[in-house]
Amino acid sequence: MQYILGIDNGGTVTKAALHAADGRSIAMTSRSVRPIVQAPGWSERDMEELWEANVSVIREVVEKSQVDPADIAGLVLTGHGNGVYLVDAEGRPVRNGIISNDSRSHGIVDRWNADGSYRERCKPLTMQSLFSGGPLPILAWLAENEPEVVEKTHYIFMVKDFIRYRLTGAANFERTDASCTDLYDMVSHELHEDVFAKMNAGNWEGKLPPLIDSTGIGGTVLPEVAAATGLLETTPVVAGVSDISGAPVGVGGVSDHELSVIAGTWSINSYFSPDPVLDDQQFMTSMAPLPGRYLITEASPTSAANLEWFIQKVLRAIPSFADASNAELYEFCNEMAYSEGASNTEITYLPFLFGTSMHPHVPGSFTGITNADGLPQMLYSIYEGVALSHLEHIEKLRSYTDKLKSRARLTGGVTRSRRWTQLFADVIGVEIESVDVEESGILGAVIVGATALGLYPSVADAAEAMVPAPAPTRFKPSADYSASYSRWRATVEAADRRVSEGTAE
DSSP states (O other): OOEEEEEEEOSSEEEEEEEETTSOEEEEEEEEOOOBOSSTTOOEEOHHHHHHHHHHHHHHHHHHHTOOGGGEEEEEEEEOOSSBEEEOTTSOBSSOEEOTTOOTTHHHHHHHHHHTHHHHHTHHHHOBOOOTTSHHHHHHHHHHHOHHHHHHOSEEEOHHHHHHHHHHSOOOEEHHHHTTTTTEETTTTEEOTTHHHHTTOOSOTTOSOOEEOTTSEEEEOOHHHHHHHSOOTTOEEEOOOOHHHHHHHHTTOOSBTOEEEEESSSEEEEEEESSOOOOTTOOEEEEOSSTTOEEEEEEESOSTHHHHHHHHHTGGGSGGGTTOOHHHHHHHHHHHHTSTTTTOOOOEEEOOTTOOSSSTTOOOEEESOOTTOOHHHHHHHHHHHHHHHHHHHHHHHHHHOSOOOSEEEEEEGGGGOHHHHHHHHHHHTSEEEEOOOTTHHHHHHHHHHHHHTTSSSSHHHHHHHHSOSSOOEEEOOOSOOHHHHHHHHHHHHHHHHHHHHHHHO
């Protein structure tokens, strides 16, 4: 039996999972990477600490699995998109890595949006909306505020490309990840390097590494890495896939116009299509790891992380909950949110704690609270508000095509709760298939890796064989949430007007 090792570097956690060629999960481990917040809105990490976390999880998985390293056919990478990870000519980090939820460049984004320069000069080619976690505004901010960084930088990486570089010594920019950024030309399918001059974003030309396809081989493991991890020096490292493309593949949603909903830190709602979408208000069109296919995405950091915030910042402040496990607190929230009378509330929750691509200046909030409401109603409003925010994104996807299928595949933290999953089915108004995949992003990357290594003829064939049976659990819509959505939208629109009026003043 051959095995594929998948590595996922998310916003806060580095994970490794070893899968058999038939898709079975053999071993998994993870390491948290210390967040660094040097100023409000900043979100960084120490790149050497990140690299050590990768070495650690690889070593642990190899040891834990007791698989002969000679049977590991290859290693494949995924990770969070956007942000920037910069290295010098010797491969050393120039500064801390900047994560995609960083907002230091919001002033630059506002300026470029207000004068229309990015929309006119770049968006017809990049097909991406500007947001402060994208590499272009971050690099422009660095050029304005840390000009010495520009001079020192030799390569601009996304997180998984930086890790692959450290694994192999070879520098590349993987295509699905590149196409999720404002640095890729979706028309020519090449890097849009003249974007720096077009936007006066600094002298970054020549610092983007060459493109590589997701199923390309990015090199083999370096001798010193093999010694540190237990892998063989000859182990191939597959280029990998962006996390937003990997997750739909990991739940088997590889057919055209099949809605994929990822409810984790980010609300990621997408479908694969043979045609790109260019709409002035669209969040992202990117390349898929499927031949001739695009990934059409509407997304923002407005999903299940809102419940995690409530647990960590509110419930854990209560002495009796301070030492409870996360599993115990999730179950408590689930029971409270669905206790008798919890849904009989007019509370509207806006899950914008970490920002949103659609309402960038509207903060998170509870509104409409009365003296009849308490903890159960507040928790229910979080569950409902997250689902309604997903619906707002999905309604945009529906405006791009009339071909979306009447079902959706759901993965992420929400699927821990059957009740919350049912609420998603009711709110979205389609049958939900909840797929029992612990880490869909890693499995999606492993499926791409298995294809690259010649174990399957195509990503679609690999997905059919490797996504676990039995069939997904299905949840059919059983309630009408149109009135709740109208109330939620009215609250958002009122908040948008307040922000606009405040800005005008």
